[in-house]
Amino acid sequence: xxxxxxxxxxxxxxVALYAVGALDGPDRAxxxxxxRQCDACAADxxxxxxxxxxxxxxxxxxxxxxxxxxxxxxxxxxxERMRALPVVVPWLAAAAMLAVTAGLSxxxxxxxxxxxxxxxxxxxxxxxxxxxxxRVNVMLRASADLERRFDVISAPDVRRIELAGQPAAPSxxxxxxxxxxxxxxxxxxxxxxxxxxxxxxLWFVTTTAPVSAGLLNTDDSGRPIVLGxxxxxxxxxxxxxxxxxxxxxxxxxxxxxxxxxxx
Amino acid sequence: xxxxxxxxxxxxxxxAEADRAAVSRMARGDxxxxxxxxxxxxxxxxxxxxxxxRQAADAEDVLQEVFAQVWRHAARYxxxxxxxxxWLVTLTRSRALDRLRRGRVRPQAAADEALARExxxxxxxxxxxxxxxxxxxxxxxxxxxxxxxxxxxxxxAYYEGLSQSEIAAKLGVPLGTIKTRMRQALVRLRDAVAxxxx
Numbered sequence: 001x002x003x004x005x006x007x008x009x010x011x012x013x014x015v016a017l018y019a020v021g022a023l024d025g026p027d028r029a030x031x032x033x034x035x036r037q038c039d040a041c042a043a044d045x046x047x048x049x050x051x052x053x054x055x056x057x058x059x060x061x062x063x064x065x066x067x068x069x070x071x072x073x074x075x076x077x078x079x080e081r082m083r084a085l086p087v088v089v090p091w092l093a094a095a096a097m098l099a100v101t102a103g104l105s106x107x108x109x110x111x112x113x114x115x116x117x118x119x120x121x122x123x124x125x126x127x128x129x130x131x132x133x134x135r136v137n138v139m140l141r142a143s144a145d146l147e148r149r150f151d152v153i154s155a156p157d158v159r160r161i162e163l164a165g166q167p168a169a170p171s172x173x174x175x176x177x178x179x180x181x182x183x184x185x186x187x188x189x190x191x192x193x194x195x196x197x198x199x200x201x202l203w204f205v206t207t208t209a210p211v212s213a214g215l216l217n218t219d220d221s222g223r224p225i226v227l228g229x230x231x232x233x234x235x236x237x238x239x240x241x242x243x244x245x246x247x248x249x250x251x252x253x254x255x256x257x258x259x260x261x262x263x
Numbered sequence: 264x265x266x267x268x269x270x271x272x273x274x275x276x277x278x279a280e281a282d283r284a285a286v287s288r289m290a291r292g293d294x295x296x297x298x299x300x301x302x303x304x305x306x307x308x309x310x311x312x313x314x315x316x317r318q319a320a321d322a323e324d325v326l327q328e329v330f331a332q333v334w335r336h337a338a339r340y341x342x343x344x345x346x347x348x349x350w351l352v353t354l355t356r357s358r359a360l361d362r363l364r365r366g367r368v369r370p371q372a373a374a375d376e377a378l379a380r381e382x383x384x385x386x387x388x389x390x391x392x393x394x395x396x397x398x399x400x401x402x403x404x405x406x407x408x409x410x411x412x413x414x415x416x417x418x419x420a421y422y423e424g425l426s427q428s429e430i431a432a433k434l435g436v437p438l439g440t441i442k443t444r445m446r447q448a449l450v451r452l453r454d455a456v457a458x459x460x461x
Contacts, residue, residue, distance in 0.1 A: 013442070016449040021356060022420035022427070046392075049349070051452045053393040054402035055421050056352045057307065059314035064305050068323045069298075072305075075327055076297050076334040 008038060015041050019048030020055060066109040074117065148183065155179035161239050163260035165190070168243070174258050176202075176239055184227045186216060188241075191257065201244045202227070203252055204236035215248050216241065236262050278303060282347035289337035297334055304348055308355045315359035315422050316366075325359045332358075349392050360424035398456050405455035413448035416441050 011034040017023045018031040035042050152158065158179045165172035174188040186202065194200065199217070203210040211234065214227040241258040282303070288296035308329065312322035332354060340350065394402070406414060416434065419425045427445070431438040 013446055016446055016453070017420070017427070017442075020421055020449065021353065022417075022445070024426060047453050047457065048449060049345075049392040050394050050398075050456045051402065051449055052421075053349060053352060054399045054452065054456055055406070056311045056356065057393060057396075057399035058403040058406055059310050059422075061306060061310045062313055064309035064323065064326065065319075068309070068326060069301060069305065071323070072301055072327050072330045073294070073298055075331050076294055 007034070008041070011038075012041050012044065015044045016048045016051075019045050020052035066106050067113045070110045070113040070117075074114075149185050152179050152182045152185045153177050155182040157181055159262065161260050161262050163188075163239060163241065163258035166256045166259055168192075168255040169257045172258055174241065174260070176260070178239075180233075184213065186227060188216070188258070191241075194243075197246050198243050198254075199246050199248065200241050200257065201248050201252070203240045203242065204233055205238040205240055206234040206236055208234070210240065210252050211236075212248060212250070213239070238262060279346045279348070283342055286333075286337050286340050286347055289334060290340070297330065300333070300347065300351075301330060304351055307348075308351055311352065311355050312359045315356065315424075316362050321362055321366075322359070325355060325362055328358050329354045345392060352393065356421075363424060394456055398458070401455045401458065402452050405452050409448050409451060412436075413444045413451075416445050417448045420445060 011031055014023060014027060014031050015035070018028060018035075023031060031041075035045060158177050161176045161178060163174040163176065169190070169192050172188065172190045172192070174186060174191075176187075177185040188200075191200065199215050201215055202213040204213050213233070216227075238259060238261045240252070240256050240260075242252045242256050243254040244252070282300060285296040285300045289300075305326065309322055309326055312325040313319065316322050316325060329351065333351065340347070344350070393399075406417075409417070416427075416430050416436075419430045419433065420427070425433065427441050428438055430436075431441045434441070
């Protein structure tokens with residue numbers, strides 16, 4: 001496809017802008033396409049490319065810092081290289097000495113930068129090790145927790161007790177695995193979020209009086225809570241959960257939230 | 264040698280050849296070649312980046328991005344497309360303008376993002392060609408001598424990366440007028456490069 005004379009005139013006007021990188025979008029694509037088939041415009045392009053270069057050279061000149069050189073070379077994944085020092089030519093001896101001094105001071109600056117960079121890497125590495133240790137500890141705790149739960153659930157004397165929501169929390173429910181020898185796993189769901197200064201307390205309801213089985217530090221998602229229970233606790237006829245002041249109480253005082261018979 | 268090297272001007276044929284050889288060495292993994300190119304051109308590139316982004320820290324980041332890209336893409340450099348310094352100048356302007364535009368939109372988020380991701384090739388277009396110091400000085404004078412209504416649109420386009428429509432809106436001048444003035448300005452600068460003016 002060729003462009004007609006009309007297009008040529010329009011596009012030739014745009015070549016100057018294209019050459020200095022001031023054209024984008026469809027205009028740029030049209031000029032690029034035209035340049036492939038028009039020698040006159042291609043010749044214009046060469047002249048205007050020099051204007052682009054000259055505009056880059058026309059800015060006030062500033063010296064970049066020596067540290068930048070170290071950064072740039074380090075970013076290419078290599079250790080810092082010494083800048084080449086001058087060959088001492090007799091008639092340039094004095095100038096060469098100055099150059100050596102300048103080269104050395106640059107090198108010293110680069111070494112300083114390198115040391116600083118290594119210090120940063122070291123402190124980063126220490127932080128990573130600490131973070132790694134923290135994660136291992138979290139995993140060890142989680143693993144021990146799982147082991148305890150499994151231990152309770154797989155006990156020969158384990159009993160499963162379903163707890164149903166009461167008028168204070170009709171949609172709540174819970175499941176308890178209880179082994180006299182190994183402890184107790186509590187899994188609650190839909191328990192209302194605890195008000196400030198209050199806590200849920202689990203009770204073993206016996207023929208005589210309720211006995212506390214522990215405080216439930218349950219979270220919003222109803223994560224299972226493992227509780228230790230005393231081996232000499234009387235066999236309960238039911239389990240109940242009440243809302244009590246933080247720290248717990250010796251005998252239930254608050255509303256019942258969950259109740260389930262052990263049979 | 265070191266002192267003589269300082270005297271070698273940009274655009275000089277020997278320097279252009281040394282640049283090409285250095286890029287070939289980079290393509291073969293020779294990291295000293297990167298240092299050579301840096302030592303020859305960092306001042307010019309840094310000055311251009313600083314003119315565009317205005318902050319020294321940003322200009323340094325731009326240079327780091329440019330040289331990282333040159334190092335990675337050395338093997339793909341096509342010697343037929345122009346001089347290495349032309350390529351470097353084009354890349355530097357393009358990267359600096361990218362940074363300037365991101366800064367205009369969301370300064371902090373953009374900076375974080377730029378650190379976190381690989382910088383894409385934003386297709387800088389045609390490579391620029393450097394001229395002798397003498398010609399550059401002539402262009403500098405010609406630029407300063409341009410009528411303000413021609414100089415300002417050109418500077419907004421070249422150093423701030425604004426499109427012609429954006430320049431027209433910013434200056435409150437019709438788009439057609441902006442196009443004409445920029446074209447006139449560039450023709451005068453082209454003549455200055457060619458030594459036909461003043």
